[in-house]
Amino acid sequence: MDIERVNLPGIGMRHAITTERGRRMGVVSHHTGRRDLVVYDADDPDSAVVSVALTGNEANALAELLGTARIVERLTELNRQVEGLVTEQIVLAEGSPYDGRTLGDTASRTRTGASIVAVVRGGQVFASPRPDFRFSAGDVVVVVGTAEGTTAVAQILTDG
Secondary structure, eight states, X not given: XXXXXXXXXXXXXXXEEEXXXXXXXXXXXXXXXXXXXXEEOSSOTTSEEEEEEEOHHHHHHHHHHHHGGGHHHHHHHHHHHSTTOEEEEEEOOTTOTTTTSBHHHHOHHHHHXXXXXXXXXXXXXXXXXXXXXXXXXXXXXXXXXXXXXXXXXXXXXHHO
């Protein structure tokens, strides 16, 4: 899929795509951080039918909704492309010392070099969880790193 990028002097950048069904849509990224989601007229691809202004937080939430369903698929593909990089899915068991505690409490990246890149909870994906993300028993923690690093993260989540 081709993404058309157009610099908008004094405003920001417009990214536009044409879907497989022929609909044209795009995002205008303003220098202020605001994003406009735009759907263009099917008969006049330069005229907008609708434009929805999004705050930075709203744009991030929408990006997560659109992108996180494929995160594990993309990580698996990346794993195939990069020698020595593995992806592990670790279930946070009942009784884990991190049940109810935050990602930052694990210090897993500092301790192991591996990164927790997503958490799946009840079918919802939390991509790139922040240090204040609070774990719950049953979470599936997606870790990327070396085999040794991902094993060490599993050990931390199990034993502390």
